[in-house]
């Protein structure tokens with residue numbers, strides 16, 4: 079090429095130049111900063127403003143955090159120690175630590191029991207959350223509610239044992255008859271469990287002290303423990319209930335469909351707080367006098383119903399998103415209704431619904447703080463009531479509310495991260 | 510490639526005189542719309558029937574009535590000696606004896622190919638998992654995609670998915686197979702791989718009812734072609750007769766339309 083043009087063109091490069099590294103201004107950190115922070119006059123201005131805002135926030139909060147006082151026993155001592163300097167009175171957290179976690183009334187020498195229950199909760203949840211763990215661990219998950227009840231409420235171990243036997247008997251009866259007809263299996267199982275519990279009541283009455291822990295009544299539950307109890311129980315109950323409601327709403331049997339629609343629409347149309355007031359006061363009117371219907375149980379029922387109605391609607395969306403061909407393929411293979419729901423429809427519908435379900439679960443967990451309004455001393459109730467009202471700690475708002483927010487944030491952020499991980503795990507359809 | 514490549518000569522299988530499906534004066538309505546009118550049809554074991562007809566003539570509805578995906582309102586359908594009634598047990602039994610392939614495959618996207626194939630045998634037939642997997646691999650080999658067993662449906666081509674769908678039905682060891690336009694959602698180059706599989710099935714003596722516009726397949730495999738229009742069976746005959754000597758004017762029109770260009 080150069081032969082032909084050597085005379086006609088002033089200069090022809092005959093050799094290929096080696097590649098040069100780009101100028102420093104186009105590499106690494108410098109390039110990144112230029113492209114992302116000082117990209118044009120507006121970009122630069124925004125960056126500078128943002129940096130200033132960040133500076134203000136840190137300048138305001140860092141001294142308060144780092145200079146905090148952790149060891150005084152009341153707010154006046156704390157102020158003396160600080161002596162006018164900026165600093166948080168975090169000693170309210172260390173001094174009231176147990177109250178924040180367990181409430182005022184839980185016997186202090188028994189704190190180990192809810193703590194153990196919490197640690198076991200992690201072990202019980204693991205096989206549910208992570209599917210690659212051995213399935214045998216689910217046996218412990220099944221036993222966990224009984225163990226946790228015994229640990230937290232105490233009393234004789236016969237109570238959870240009788241409850242467990244009742245469930246076992248009910249399930250055995252259900253299994254025996256469900257092949258003949260679902261209704262027969264279901265109602266037979268429920269009846270068998272009831273009878274077992276009723277008979278077990280006599281056994282419990284006869285041996286109240288058998289391997290007993292100190293009994294703690296429900297009204298003594300409090301602090302973050304109460305939020306955890308309500309959150310965990312209500313989420314785990316509302317998911318199956320929500321699934322049943324969603325399926326019931328799709329049912330071809332008009333009565334079932336009608337009941338589910340009315341339930342969902344009614345519960346969704348009512349504020350949770352009114353349901354809690356109903357649980358607190360009104361339910362007592364409907365019960366025969368003298369019946370002692372546990373307050374926590376009443377609250378659990380209300381929150382569960384509330385969350386289940388929302389979850390049902392989320393799942394209905396997932397069900398509607400499935401093409402009709404999936405139902406037809408399952409039918410044409412001879413799967414019965416329960417099998418096609420369990421194996422084909424629900425796994426796909428639930429996967430679509432994960433973000434919505436997590437949304438409801440996170441909301442539910444935070445809404446457990448509403449019980450403070452019906453004078454239960456959950457974390458928020460503890461802070462608002464006994465702690466801030468005491469002369470010792472009247473006025474330490476920031477420290478307490480920051481702590482409460484952090485506790486809830488950690489749990490809710492964990493749930494959200496888990497759900498995103500789960501969605502990635504389940505992304506098998508390569509659509 | 511061995512014995513399964515379709516030969517050039519017609520599939521020539523014995524048709525027994527045992528009745529597989531009998532439909533007697535069956536009628537079906539969608540609301541007030543009369544989709545199927547007085548259908549009478551007897552299918553003998555080993556028959557390969559192709560159902561043709563213009564769009565909306567009720568072909569899909571007819572074969573969907575046979576495994577009760579659609580309910581019929583009048584008349585009587587007997588499958589393998591069992592009368593189709595609204596009894597759920599009865600319906601599930603018939604469905605597990607009758608395989609069905611859909612236009613859009615309808616594989617289960619959340620399950621691997623192998624799981625798609627073993628699901629029904631394990632849960633409906635109560636076959637042990639190991640054995641079900643062996644059966645599944647056998648049929649996946651038969652449709653020539655054993656190497657895809659661990660993939661998911663979304664990773665396969667349309668033709669491969671349809672062959673998996675056929676294998677999935679076969680794993681239930683059905684005595685009758687229904688096909689609803691199995692090739693019409695496929696690109697042309699994939700149609701033949703699915704048709705090959707179906708020809709192979711026919712050679713093995715499977716009773717087949719097939720809604721399709723593949724007239725080459727009908728000529729080669731079918732022993733009877735049924736022409737439907739406006740919810741009625743207008744004409745039925747052996748393929749040679751049907752294509753060369755259509756009797757009713759509607760059939761003639763239909764054939765001239767689909768073969769004419």
Ligand SMILES: Nc1ncnc2c1ncn2[C@@H]1O[C@H](COP(=O)(O)OP(=O)(O)OP(=O)(O)O)[C@@H](O)[C@H]1O
Nearest residue numbers: 539540542544562563564565566567568569570571
């Ligand atoms: N679920 C339904 N509800 C109401 N009408 C329906 C329903 N399914 C089908 N139809 C109607 O019934 C008629 C027959 O439908 P069908 O699907 O059986 O036709 P087809 O012969 O299979 O047509 P194609 O070749 O387009 O698949 C059509 O007019 C269709 O609109």
Ligand SMILES: [Mg+2]
Nearest residue numbers: 568569570690
């Ligand atoms: Mg059709």
